[in-house]
Amino acid sequence: MVGSGFQNIFKIPELKKRVIVTLGLILVYRIGVHVPVPGIDSVALASFFAKAKGTLLGLFDMFSGGAFEKLSVFALGIMPYISASIILQLLTVAVPHLERLSKEGEQGRKKITQYTRYGTVLLSIIQGFGISIGLESMTSPGGAAIVIFPGWGFRLITVITLTAGTAFIMWLGEQITERGIGNGISLIIFAGIICRMPNAIANTFKLVSTGEMSIFLVILLLIFMVAVVAVIIFAEQGQRRIPVQYAKRIIGRKMYGGQSTHLPLKLNTSGVIPPIFASSIMMFPATIASFIKIDTMQNFAKSLTPGSLIYEILFVGLIIFFCYFYTAITFNPVDVAENMKKHGGYIPGIRPGKRTSDYIDKVLNRITLGGAIYISCICVLPSILISKLKVPFYFGGTALLIVVGVAIDTISQIESHMISRNYEGFLKKGGTRVKGRF
Template sequence: MFASLQNIFSIPELRRRILFTLGVLVVYRVGCHIPIPGIDAQVLAGFFEGTEGTLLGLVSAFTGGALERMTVFALGIMPYISASIILQLLKVVYEPIEKLSKEGEAGQKKITQYTRYGTIVLSVIQGTGIAIGLQTMRGPAGELVVSYPGTGFVLLTVLTLTAGTAFIMWLGEQITERGIGNGISLIIFAGIVAMIPTALINTLRLLRTGALSPMAMIFIAVLMIVVVWAIVFMERGQRRVPIHYARRVVGMRNYGGQSSHLPLKVNMSGVIPPIFASSIIMFPATVASLVDLPWVQRVASVMSPDHLIYNIFYVAFIIFFCYFYTAVTFNPVDVAENVKKQGGYVPGIRPGKETSDFLDTVLSRLTFAGAIYVSAVCVLPTILIGQFNVPFFFGGTSLLIVVAVGLDTASQIEAHLVSRSYEGFMKGVTLKGRQG
């Protein structure tokens, strides 16, 4: 392990990128502790004590507790993710966006610019809702969360939250450009990992008081290792569709005659389906925490995580969004057309429509397996919380994000090491050629 770290930090460029990424993440975590002016922190903490299992609790986990503390980064990076998803959906239903996505690097820059504008608009809308909602929130004893409510507080809060989200978006782009890994994913990763020490302390406290037995703790630790291994195995799993290229003669040169493969991941939709499903399924509990009506409370009790109906709807939403998001991001017709233009074909399948139908069938089967796997990982926390009284959200979307981002970052580090090794192959070699 220490030898690997020494090899990584022995490369100046890679060392610079890693240290830059760590420095940006430190800046992000410092901003997660700078509160918005005019908020009573103790009253706000009392309000958030009852938001576990609601949409507010989920978003607070993604922001690393910034929403719970109502800091300048309270909105987190969620507006940027929402804007990105909206632009991806528009590629399917809005022709100008679809044309931009096919214009290469210039079109992608334009889409990125639209995503930034969308992030600001969503931040203003969400910030306004939060500012107005904060003025009506009360603590357990009925005291107001906002010390001096009014128009001034709303404008200041909206400006602060919007600026905070814009700054996080800029930090993520800087990590992607000058650091290592995907910046937006690493920011979410840092927010989730920051909650782990508190969860472990709460677990040890339950173990010390006898609320959690030692055997149950050992079982949970072993189960955690097994689940992490299963996530790594499934995230790396793919179906490799063989592609053969016909031999062509152009002038005096031969082209083609080679074999390749088209990798189709088992979980092509990533963590988007559980995020969408969690947002929808937790909406009744969120409304119940804000509205005190009998029928709303009854619906919220049925849609609580320890209820069977909740798990059924949760799994159904995950499967639906797995298929939906995969269909949005992967078009078998375009892939089959590109393979045909390059002179390639799948053995035993005719190019064109038959190839697209074959890819669609294979992808549908893979998506079903991936949806079942994601559902199993996401339903596991409710079982642990209900049966073993585990005080933290083990598994689910958080664990998927942590493992997936860790794998992606490790792959990029490995790519830098491999490129460095290739450069070393030519050291000390003198290339001689005919001089004119």
């Protein structure tokens, strides 16, 4: 059972140590979120962000776990690292040198990781400078200046502080991955999103106590939330398994091969990258409008507010586009077909080579459409709940996809440690184990 599974964690010294290290490093991250950058009027900044919900600033704040709203040393969060990783992945397709590195095994991956770190620092410097310039021109709704002492001194301190904060978060993530349990970068984002749950629960209780929301509606929402989480868990582990047969080969006096296996194609191959990209693009006009007080820009931004029909249609279209785009970059049917042919593998009824790659590509396109529709439904869910049911908090969207996906991966790694040492996992023996997404 689940209870005995958690007890088994602390019976394995190595796993116990990894869990404690993970929790300790996440605690360090959460403490740093509350350390402010020098020279900021926190009251004026808080009032400004109260009006900036639904913009790109709000998206950054979500990924920074509230650090951006406070403009703490971790205000940039881990977004520069994620952006650098995505840029490197895109360049791997276009730049032959990076493509060769990606195929050189462990040494190549280390080199790409090093380039990603350099890119993270560069992006942090650029973003930090842009934020410092933007802050100097921003005022609260009451007219108070956010920056107390503007100038190059403030800009330099802000750039150094924010860049150092992002580099430290990147280091924390790598330490969690190496010495803790789970993927460090994902867990840092996970912790930042989860920390907002107490405020959402408190707001819900406040509305119930004042009579603005009925207890019956709260119960229905809880049932609905459990159902949505179950659907995400099911979809994130969903695969289309293409049967693969390997021919028998005689090497010397021994016969090798002849086994049957399968090629797993995930329903959601692109993960949470499409909604992140789509959200960034859709929120860009609102972000520009918060800095530029021009009527035309203000009206254009209002037409693209979450909840409007135009916004939702464009948002879904961008998600579907990026699902196909990112899947095409990360999964190459031609390379898969060539590797299968090289090792004597084939799909029953399909000729090796081009026919195999065409068949894989056809299947991949079909399941990618299903995955894109699934992601779109989850991402438009918050707008529907807020606009139609007056729910006082965001439920669904990119944040929920990240939370559920990271939870699945972390539980999977914990179970692997347990089972490798002959301990039961979170479920009874003979039952179905939780499988990771990768």
